[in-house]
Amino acid sequence: MINEQYKAMLNGKSQIRVLSEYAAKRGQEIGYENVFDYSLGNPSVSAPKAFTDEMIRLLREEDPMTLHGYSPSLGITSVREAVAASLSERFGLPYTAEDIFMTSGAAGAIAHAVRAVSKPGDEILTFAPYFPEYNPYITGAGAVLKVVPADTKYFQIDFEQFTAMLNEHVAAVLINTPNNPSGIVYSTETVKRLADILREKSEEYGHDIYMISDEPYREIVFEGVDAPCISKLYDNTLMCYSFSKSLSLPGERIGYVAVNPNCRDAAVIVNMCGQISRGTGHNCPPSMIQLAVSKVLDKTSDLSVYETNMNLIYKKLVELGFTVVKPGGTFYIFPKALEEDAAAFCNKALLYDLILVPSDTFGCPGFFRMAYCIDTEKVVRSLAALETFVKAEYR
């Protein structure tokens, strides 16, 4: 008999995907250049040439049997060494290869991290607004996701609600900064306060509470923004990284878990990740992509377009009277909708070919997300449409 639990999931179609499909269909009618599609978080700038060059070099010069051979279950040793060296130099923590587990993107990283530091039934706390795929990652591990309501004023952390939800069943706190969907970066003050509370409560409950830090947007931080390294402020941190955004390689499924070398049980956690893979059929990320990425660890795509787009959109939103917190990074912005029902607001926007994502799915009703990973020229044209929409519907 087919599994009814997975079958039931088929009814819960992702709203982001539905909107993205609508945008593609509308594009066929009026030309996709006329659809202001802010639905999907797909990078809009190319992978760096250095990555492409390294891939071609590997294919031409390396022995195919070595190049395409099985990766050890924790990742290729030279790749783990390179990642550790790059992190150590950058963040001043003594990472070694033994702290690094190579994964298929941040999704794979989080799925492993959650399984490593929780047992079925344990609670994982996250903060609204949050990436909705956290639900299947955590449910799939047998743990329970609990969502701390948003600090809708600054999109930092509402500590009062957070401390009220802490209890001895909390195995880990899952944070995402720079944040999808808010675009906000947690300040040093926020992270320090969070770390203090976790240390205090770990002592009180008699077990470590881990920090799972989802960091795919780490390289997209805007000028002058305070963006602390989470691992430096809390020892029991599992950094979950993806190259999807920094190198514009979302489809190539490459990332890692870097366990803070000062974390209790660091080495055993990494080795456990290798065991966890066996049960999910996940195994390693592709050997060739591991090798190529290890040569461009300190490079990024040209990410400057995202800040250019953010400034244009933020300025226009303020001008049109929106309540909006200025993003510190990512390629998202998260303004308050102009009516209580964000879905109704976004539906009306469709009439102006503006594809905006209502915030309910992010656990924070009344807002909408714009993923501004699109050409600046299109952003400019979209703002005229936004102005027409707002003036026609809300004046």
Added chain:
Amino acid sequence: MINEQYKAMLNGKSQIRVLSEYAAKRGQEIGYENVFDYSLGNPSVSAPKAFTDEMIRLLREEDPMTLHGYSPSLGITSVREAVAASLSERFGLPYTAEDIFMTSGAAGAIAHAVRAVSKPGDEILTFAPYFPEYNPYITGAGAVLKVVPADTKYFQIDFEQFTAMLNEHVAAVLINTPNNPSGIVYSTETVKRLADILREKSEEYGHDIYMISDEPYREIVFEGVDAPCISKLYDNTLMCYSFSKSLSLPGERIGYVAVNPNCRDAAVIVNMCGQISRGTGHNCPPSMIQLAVSKVLDKTSDLSVYETNMNLIYKKLVELGFTVVKPGGTFYIFPKALEEDAAAFCNKALLYDLILVPSDTFGCPGFFRMAYCIDTEKVVRSLAALETFVKAEYR
């Protein structure tokens, strides 16, 4: 607290890996060319040039954003179409893209297939000798693996023991033909009889029993061997394929589940696989590898060396008095050890720098596996060592 279940798995080190590590270490002492390493099932022939050429073409000519962009969760549509067309032409079944789910190798394929057609607590039956990683794949899905003892005479199926183990909790039967570790291919007669029993019992129990067919060695079948297409003989078949062996790409993690178009619920099973991925963080195999493989679906590496090696080894084993069933495919052979304790036998072989894997881990004590995916020149030298070993220890 770290998860004790996964921590406990750290003690159960794979014997194959231990032997392979020993071989590497011994190679540093005496030169790896002098270590007759039959431990690991790693292809020993290069990926076809057409694959490398297509990879380089993609990297040079395609738009990087499209090339490296997210794959839809079931796989890239053009790739699924190409796989379906290739299977339809070859096997005469009406596959369409809707029947294909792209995976990270056969491991990913089996992990999804098991989750799709079983619920926690259900039984999955497999046949000894079997690939030991079936244990974590099936335990990870919450199902229970039950192993039907081997037909040690022919390594087909012991139907008496099989029917005795069938019961209403059996959700699926997992078969692997051509087989790792025996090298045997199930005959048309075997598969037909198995299919008849499953149809009869599905009716009796009032629910479908699925066939999960693990087929990474499908393209390595020796001359004159009867190697039926499983899906043609049983409608409710989920074919789990990997390109690891046929294209010598084990590290690139690419394969698929092809659900028989005549399977009840074919379309819903494929869609469910997309949902299952969300919980494991597995997502899709890398976009670029999907695209490249789709252009070389009907090509293989030069696989002829495996048959050459098999014939040399089989002849010598028979000459030395081993009891051994002649393999029909793969790059494995599975002779009876010359003493009851296969581990003791393999330990003695180490003194002659012969790295053989004792069969206990495959659920079939008293035998040993040789993975003859090594150079023919080395096979020839190893047979002299084998002769010396046998004559010294067992005459």
